[in-house]
Every structure is written in C-alpha cells, then in structure tokens.
Amino acid sequence: MKNMKQLITLLFIFFFPSSLLADEGMWPLSEIHRLNLPSKGLQIPVDIIYNPKGVSLVDGICNIGGCTGSFVSPSGLILTNHHCAFSAIQEASTEQNNYLENGFLAKTGADEVPARGQTVRITESYRDVSSEVLSVVQPGMEPGARTKAIEKRIKEIVLDTEAKNPGKRAEVAEMFIGKSYVLFIYTYLKDVRLVYAPPRSIGEYGGETDNWNWPRHTGDFSFFRAYVAPDGSPAEYAAANVPYNPRRHLKVSPAGVGDGDLVFILGYPGRTFRHRTAGYLDYEYRVRMPATVEWYGWQIAQMEAAGKTDPAAALKLAPRIKNLSNTFKNYQGKLVGIRRTEMLAAKREEEKRLTGFIQADAGRKAKYGALLEDIGKVYTAIEAASARELLLLFLTRSPDAVHVAFTAYEAAQERQKPDVERESSYMERNWKQTSSRLLLSLRNFHRPVDQSILKELLVRAAKLPPGNRISALDSILKGGEPAAAANSFLNQAYSSTRIHDEKFVEDLLTRKPEELARMDDPFVRLAVALYPEVHAMKDAEKRREGDLNRLYSLYVDVKREFLGGEFIPDANSTLRLTHGHIKGYEPRDAVFMQPITTLSGVVEKHTGEEPFDAPEALIELQRKKDFGPFAPPKLKDVPVAILYDTDTTGGNSGSPVFNARGELVGVNFDRVWEATINDYGWSPAYSRSVAVDIRYVLWVALKLGKAEHLLREMGVKTN
C-alpha cells in the first residue's frame, strides 16, 4: 500500500480535454500539475500545495464531521464552519451555559469543552483496488447480482483492511462508475474539543432566509482542537490527553484577498453527476427533482401552518422544516440553473457528436453502437416506475410513524444476514449510529402533521394506475372514498400506536422479523406489509445499477477515445483542489453582485429579529468603526464574506480558501443559488461559492470574542 506521499497519478484521472482547463474542475491532487497554476497567478510552487514526497498544504486539512477543517496552529487548532460545529456546540450547551445562543470561548486549554461525537478524520494513505473490486464481475452476469457482488466485495475489502489496521477506518471510493475504485485508510481522532464559537446571531446570521443566497453576512466559523494520547496515538477523551500536532498547519493571512485575486480550495466535495448522459439529466430535471420539490414544498407548507398556531409545534418542526427547505431550495436552484444554462440541450448536443463519432468507425460501432440507447433504456425504466417508487420512498421516509416502524422491521430482516451482505446502515460498524439517530428522531414527533402527511400519501396512492399499485395500501384504501378511508384508518392507528414511544422503539430494535410480524401495533403491521414491496423495489434498483455499472464503464472508455484527452472523475468525498478568482456575477438581468460584503452590510440587514439579530456589541463596534487591523484601506470596512468562481459542492463546507501565496484567507461555507447546478456542471456565469472572509473571523474572535490568545496562537497581530 502506498503512502500519501507516493500517489499514483493513474489512480485519479482518465482523460481530460484541454477545454476543461478553465476554472472548472474538482481536481484530484495528483493531477493539479496539469493546471499550470503559476501561469494563472499562483505565487508558490505547486508542490507546496501537494507534494507526494514531503509535507504540503494538503497535510494541513482534515475531515471533521463530514465537513472540511483546517489545522491553523501547531497545537491542533482547527478552523471550520459554525454549521459544521452546530450539533457539537448544542451538545456541549447546558441550560445555564447556552453556547449556541451566547457563543463560547475557552480562555485556556483547561476550559475547552469536549465535543462529544465529533471526530477528526485524517487521510493516512490510499491505493487503487479497481482490479480487486472488479474481479468478482463475470461477463454476462445478471445486473442485480453484479451490483450485489461489487457491494459485497467492497465491504470485504473494508472489513479486511480495518482488521489489519487496528484503530484505523477504511473506505472504498468509486472514482468512475464500474471502472475504478480507491481504498482510503483514515485515522480518526476522537478527542475533539470546542475552543471558540461565535453566538448563533453571528454564526447563523441570515439563517434560512440567506441560505444559498448572496450577498451573505454569516460569520459561519468555529474553532475546535484535536487531542491525542500523550504518546501521540488517537484516543477517546481523557484529561491527560495532549493537543494533536498536525504534520502541517496552515498560515492564516489577515491581508486577505481582493476582487480579481486568484484563490484555490482544498476539500472533500461530496457527489457530482457530470459524467452521466442527457437521459439521466432529463429524468432528474423533468421527473425526480420536480416531484421532490412538490412533495417537500407540500410538507413544508403543512408544517409551517401547524407551527403558526402552536409555538411548541413550531419548535418541534423547525429542524425538519430546515432540512426539507435546504433540499427544496437547492433543487429549485438546480431547475432554474439547468434551464438558464440550457444544460440539457448542451448535453444532447455533446451526445449527438459522440454518436457521430461512434458511427464513423466500424470497430467502435460494433463495441459501442448500442451503448447510449442501452443507457437510455435504463432511465426509461426508471421513469416508468417512478410514480410508484417515489411514492414508496416518500412513504417510508416522510411520516415518522411509518419511517420508524419500517426501519425497525428492515433492520430486523437485514441483521439476520451476514454482516457483509447487509445494507450499509445495518452493518455492525454503522448500527449504533443508525439506531441512535432513529431514536433521536422521535423527539420531534408531531402527530397532527405526521398524520396529515401520511393521509396525503394514502390519497395519492389511491390514484396510482392499476398494475402500478402499492398493494399493502390497497387494503387500507379499499373502503370507498380514499380520503375517508384513509382518515378512518389513520384516526385509529395514531390513537392506538406506541411507535412514538422511545422505550417501545428501543424494544422493537432488538426483535427478530417473526416477532415483529406477530405484533399488533398498526404501524408495525403496515411496515411488515410494505416490506416485500420495498424490498422488491430495491432489488429492481440494484438490477438497474448493475446495468448502469457495466454501461457507464464502457461510456468512460468511448468518451476518452472521443475527447482524445483525459478527464477527471466526479466528486466522491475524496480530496480535491479547485481554483478560481474572487469574482462578482450577474444572477439576473441588470443585477450585478459584487464579490465582497462588509460589516456595514451586517448592520444594514439587522432588524433585531431572527435571523437578522446582530449582537448589540457588534453594532456598537461598527458604529465606532473599531475595525482593528482588519479593514483594508481601500474598503475602509471589515470584509465579511467573499465570492469566487471555484468549483465546489456539498462537502466543501469548512474548506480553506487560499490566496496565491497559499495562505488561508477564508472558510468556504455555501454556494449561490444558481450554483446548485455544480452537481451537474460548472457554469462560468453562475458557479459561485461563498466563504466567510478570514478578516471577519479574526475581527469577531478578537473584538467580540476577546480571543486575543487564539490570534496569537495563529500568529496574527491584533493591532
């Protein structure tokens, strides 16, 4: 197994045409030498960023709770987003010490508060396991069997690696579908402590209203510190632990950046879908996303209406509304972005040319002649099943009562199987998290809303055409008019169920399928009845995945031939670099967004009411123009957020934004609304990401947080 310092180029790339050498791309580190960054303004050698033979900036970053974090001192100080630290801050809060509302500062190391459940992941090494994974694939294999075989093989590699590397955790990432797989080995630091968090009124300033928007005025940052055992090894929290000493820490630059400056970002972007066909995008654009937007919007409206008359309900429903809204707004942005950039037409045009290329050569025609049509057939099948399958999906997810009962029954079924054959969330290594999340969800159970959601789904199910029915529901619906039949079932079911009772659910999670099947709770019974149909749906999905796995592997081959160059894989939560410039944009006719916001803008948005309730102290400091050394002479104000045209997606939260000298100048936390299309393609006009400016981080920490010692620890002057 090769060390981080000896990466193999071939792992990560396939083929990229020179046209892709614009600002587009979430680049595997092994490929960044192709970008010629010095010619674009980079003032340091590329091997300062990434050096397979030594320590580089890459060693200064980590994954913290699904986000990216930066080590900003030799003593394990980590800078990431406030929204990434949210649950840790909440968990650490007590009634007396509400750190979420009031913010938190540890004056000394002894005051740092354990962030229980928070872990820091450091990449130790990785290697290509494509042949090991694909060795289980036989030509002509039934597609569902192909999927299952690959999934099982990956799980075996993971379990085997973890057994051989005690204390480490292994993961296999699919780089190109059905083509290449990489095994990563990670170290997890488990003693993570909260060091500084601004109050929510800064860290979440703008809240849901400003989410996915620009201009932004959110101080979305917090500081943690990672600790290890005195011998340097990862350890659970212990008072005797010592600060972790990272291989490298990043230099924070209070000089910041200005309009037009080069920036680059290191981070762990989650998932993109750029190497898919027009048929895929068409299905997403025309079917899946609109259906999801409609259903989420319907649920949000229900929850908001319920919250209006009942403050207790509003409090309970707030986290669910927030989650739904995030996707709701994201998908709407994608739909608008795809329309505005005419992305679908561009994809179709590209495929037309690819088809011409295939047809032009007898050999290619023989091998790939039916390829695009075959992929198209899979999406046609997906679409044909979508009305029923989306409803089944919503049914097992949206109403808590069904979700809890169904998860319990599915868990009982899955946990009968050998570990490697289970669905990932039911494997031993994930079971604790799956079950505790399920129990946690009960706290926000709200019967009237839950019942209205399930009723709506039953009424919709009644409209499914014959041949596409959900038979488990037909027995509920058979009694005449669907709404009345649903009401009659639901009134009784919600009155008699114990599915919202924590003790009851804890017990369910210990039961065998046959025990559950004998219970008389109405939702457990519904789950048992639904299971064969959901199970059949998942099998169908696996068959379609198996088909696509095989077909997309061919697609990558022919695309390489066609482009006559190499291209980089879709994002898959592995480490990437993206570069670009500080740059405004025109979201719509006659509206130009400037790329830097200011402290005055924070005060300008202040209304005194959430989410625009800036602390009085901040307003006072702004009034007095008490900017410290953090207001550049040209701006005469503290920069708060910056905008740039790099290529990011979810998972880039917390990523360090570097200037041309490789210094940290911002903490990435969002994209603009139109840039939600990054998942499908990068647009020079609309792809803009958002960071909190390091000068605002430092100003808030110093002037409001009185965290002078942290600035000193980072080597930043305070006047």
Place this chain on the structure above:
Amino acid sequence: MKNMKQLITLLFIFFFPSSLLADEGMWPLSEIHRLNLPSKGLQIPVDIIYNPKGVSLVDGICNIGGCTGSFVSPSGLILTNHHCAFSAIQEASTEQNNYLENGFLAKTGADEVPARGQTVRITESYRDVSSEVLSVVQPGMEPGARTKAIEKRIKEIVLDTEAKNPGKRAEVAEMFIGKSYVLFIYTYLKDVRLVYAPPRSIGEYGGETDNWNWPRHTGDFSFFRAYVAPDGSPAEYAAANVPYNPRRHLKVSPAGVGDGDLVFILGYPGRTFRHRTAGYLDYEYRVRMPATVEWYGWQIAQMEAAGKTDPAAALKLAPRIKNLSNTFKNYQGKLVGIRRTEMLAAKREEEKRLTGFIQADAGRKAKYGALLEDIGKVYTAIEAASARELLLLFLTRSPDAVHVAFTAYEAAQERQKPDVERESSYMERNWKQTSSRLLLSLRNFHRPVDQSILKELLVRAAKLPPGNRISALDSILKGGEPAAAANSFLNQAYSSTRIHDEKFVEDLLTRKPEELARMDDPFVRLAVALYPEVHAMKDAEKRREGDLNRLYSLYVDVKREFLGGEFIPDANSTLRLTHGHIKGYEPRDAVFMQPITTLSGVVEKHTGEEPFDAPEALIELQRKKDFGPFAPPKLKDVPVAILYDTDTTGGNSGSPVFNARGELVGVNFDRVWEATINDYGWSPAYSRSVAVDIRYVLWVALKLGKAEHLLREMGVKTN
C-alpha cells in the same frame, strides 16, 4: 391674467441655497434657468424646454387622468403609461374584444375606440392669487375659522373663474403653506380615443411583484389620441370631431440613452413634504406610517386568505389588495429609506442650526423664538389624538358597509350647505364622480372579509382608553367580551342590511339627513351615530391645519433668512422639471443595480404564469434576435427599462424622459422602493426613478403590435 408664455418668476420660488443645486429638486419651470443645465450636458438652449415668450417642450405635455402625457405627433397622438390607461382600456373592452388581455391596435383613425371618462388637461394660463386668498385671514383668527375661510375663498375664486371662462376648469394650488397660491386655468379635451395598448402581459409584466422594484421589465405604455370639434374647440365625443393639433409635439428618439447620460423630465409631481419640521417627519415615521402599514398588512392577509379558498372572492378582492399593497409597500420603503439615510437625525440637526440662528438675533428671537416649539405642539396634539383618530379614519374607510353608509350620510349633511362651504368631494362640480365611484365600489363587496375587517376594528376600539373612546361604538361593545359583542352585532347587521344593494344606495344618495336618521338599516344607523364624532374630528383637524397654515408661513420666512438663499416649493401637482443622469445604484451591501434592462431579461423572468407570462410571440422574436433598429450595437439587445437619479414622485407617471437634445427617450412610470422617501427628501444614493425605454415602446409597437403606421406618424424609421 397672464398667459403661459408670460410667467412671472416670483410666483414659484422662494429661496434656494446653492447646496440644493445638485440633482435634487422638482423645479417650477420659471426657475430652471438657475440650474445651468448646459454646463451639465444639456445640448439645447434652456428656452427650448421652457420659453415664456414662445412655444416650447412644455407645450408638448398634458395631464391625462392624473398622469402626465406627451403629444408625440402633430395629430394629437399621446404617449402615456399603460397603468394610466388601464381603466380606459378596461372600459373599452367587451367580452368578445378583451383589449386588456389581448392589447389593442387601431389600424386607422376610424378604428380608434372612445376612452370614455378619460380627459386630457392642457394648462392654458395661471396667475398668483396669494393676496386674494389671504385677504380673508385676520390676525388672531381662531385656527379652525382660518382654515375654513381660506378654503371657502379658494372655492369662490375657482367658481368665479370658471363662470367667467366657460368650458375651462380652474384650480388653486398652494405653493407654500399659508404663504402663496396660484390659480391655474385648464382646457379639458373630452374626446379621447384609444390608439394602441400592448397586452396586459407586456403592459403589466411583473405586476405587483415588481411594483416599486428594480430591475424592471414592464412595457408600461399606451397611446391615445385627443380629438376636438372641427372648429378646434373642446367637445364631447362625436364622429365628426378631428384630431387635436397641439401647440407643440415632442420628438421621439430611437437613439435612446446610455449609462451616465443626462436626462430631464417634465411632469406633474403630486405631493412632497420636504418643507416640514422634524416633528412632522417623526410623527410620520414613528406613528402614522407604521400604524397604516400594520392595518393595511392585516387587511391584505385577510383578503389573501379569503381568496385562497374561493376564486370568485379572489377576483373581487384583487383590486383592493392591489391598492392596499401599493401603499403598504410604499410606506415600508419610506420607513426603510428614512432609517437608512438617517433623515430624521439630519432634519433635527438642521433645525438645531435654525434655532441657533433664531436665538442669535433679538429681532428674530422676538418674531420666531417660539415658532418651532409651537409647530411641535401641533404634532404633539396630533399624536395624542392619533390612536382614536386613525381608528375613526379606518372605520369610515376600510369596511365597505360603513364606508358606503357614512359617505351617504355625510353627503346628505354636506349637500344641505351652500356649494362653496361643502367639502370638495360633495360640491356640485365633483358630486357626479363621488357618487358614481361609491356605487362602483359595491361591485367588489365581499361580506366575510368586510365583516372580519369591521370586527377587528370594533375589537381594537374596545381597547381605547377612557377619555379617548368612540362612543358610537361603545353601545355595540357594552355587552361583555368585545369579540363576542362584536360578533353578535355583526352577524345581525350584515344579515339584515341592504347597504351592498346598488338600488338601495342610489336611493340613500337622494335623501335628506333627517330621512336617513329615521331609517332602520343597521349601517345607516351606525353612520348616523358616528357622524358627530367624525365631524368633531374633522373640525379639530381644521383647527390644527389653521395653526400650521399660520406657523409654516412664518417658518418659510425665517428659513429664507437662515439659508440666505431661495428654495423651491414642495410638489403640488403643478408642472415641474427635474434633471439627473442614467445611473445604477447600490440598494444594499454588495448589490449593484445596473441602469438598463433588456429584452433578454424579460424572457429570463418569464415563468408562463402571471405576472410573468410574456407573450409567445415576444419570446420567439427574442430567440430570433429580431430587434429591428432598436438594439444599440453596444448592448446587442433591446433596452426595456431605464433608471436615473431625477427627483420624482407620484403624478410623474407617464412623464416624458428627455435626452440632452430634448428628445423623448422614455416614459417614466415608477420609482425604486428606496426612492419612496422622495416624498420627504431626495437621496443621491437611493433616489432612482424608472421609465420604459422608448426603444422598447417602439419595438413592441412595431414587432408585436404591427403598428408601423404609428411609428411613421411619430417620424420613426422602422428598419
């Protein structure tokens, strides 16, 4: 009496400090030579704009239904806003020919449709009547008597002038409160015909959503033609009438304007309140506007909720929602604008300096020493009475049932008096309009909403403190819990009343007060009971007005001394010029609005649903880039709306926007939200007005309207 061509400078000005020579000001034409417009880029002599000794651009404009219109051909063709033409277009529409939805084009003169009720007002002459008006004022006069005496004197002058000038209409405008008055004589052309109107989906594109907003994409224009008798005299509609030949018509320039260009506007701005004290602004900011915003917002929410479940109700309530929203949004803009520009602090600072100036001289101190305090006392009195008086005002205006009954009873009372002593709307010359408007309002009567509005007001009235009660309501409310008491009264009242019956109301309007007092309709009885209290409130208002009339007359005197210069009067619907430049603005941190929108922007906003449902033909023309000669090479697109920093207010709708050569390049139709503060003061940062670009007018008329002959009539090339 002097002719338009022989204006006396002194009529219009008092004193303006040189600091006011920025782009601020709605200038009386007699004063524009002071602006030194050629030094600012004007490429024509100022007397082309206004020439007391000859014909000038001023002769090319008219007032059309409260808006400004421009004569754009020698044959009486008038260009104004679509929103100014709205009711005329609606009135001309039939079920077969819905001109509002489909637009209208008269292919020939014979096809032009009478715009019944629409009149064109042309200013013939004016003269100073200050001494005639103020001759009735005696020193030490009781303030209420002072107000009534001035009002009566003005009505006498008007009636006398109209008697001496048959066919003309007279109006007296107050230039400075209690100080100067000007008598205008107008000709009214009554045969006005609709020539061209775009479909609503262009003329109202963006609707309420975009109202008061930028960027704008509304084709807010329409064409009329004025006709006169064959002898050139004003006449009612007759087939034998001939097109009116204006003294001057304006040249339309398809060359348009670009960013930074000088523009000026001629028009009839309605009302501004700049020469008032900080106490006045404080009352508006702190009391009257927030109370109005709250109450209008409450009503809008009720109406929208009612419309959601009942499409017929939605249709009925739409015009009321539109009216309420307009003020609602306008006042919110003013509140934000006053806060952001710190206008109140600036006013207070100015007054502090004025006070210092008064105190510094014994003579001034003797004359003006108590002035600001005395004005302040009036506003203190207004505020003390405001909770009760605003409620009385809302009560007689918001619920239709009360409004109709009250207006009928007040009319009966007023119409007992001699004509000149009546409130203006009940004078013979206005009675027809007042009564027909009242009857028209019955068409949109909606009982559930009306009842909920009145119930809310009753419940609020129950909370008034002792000493400030509305006694007419106390008898309704005396039966215990207010909401229950109100419900019991309202259920019976709305079930038994005939106040929503047109025949019933027509009969009411013919009755004497004592007849009405004997009727048993519950709302007529309520109106009779309310009348003494409303009457007493209006008397109190007249007393306060009398005080302010005297005090503001002194205020103008001392302000002139203080400023050592002259200043121009507040807008009062008389003809004014304002100048400025095509200019973007920054409404909030990091957001820059560019000053020209485009046809692409129209398509970009298109959703297919009102108010963003552009015609298919427009979308097709844009796709084909069929711009005709109306796309400047730099923009490569048709400009749609333009933004500039002139000083406008309500009444400037339809005003021509001129370029530096005095050519018409736009039709003014709105301000940006922040510029609603223009009523209190002009801000270089926020005061921006909006016009439809003449190139969009011409493009729409030619490419969508096929109105080539109109372009020829205006002397515009079509390719």
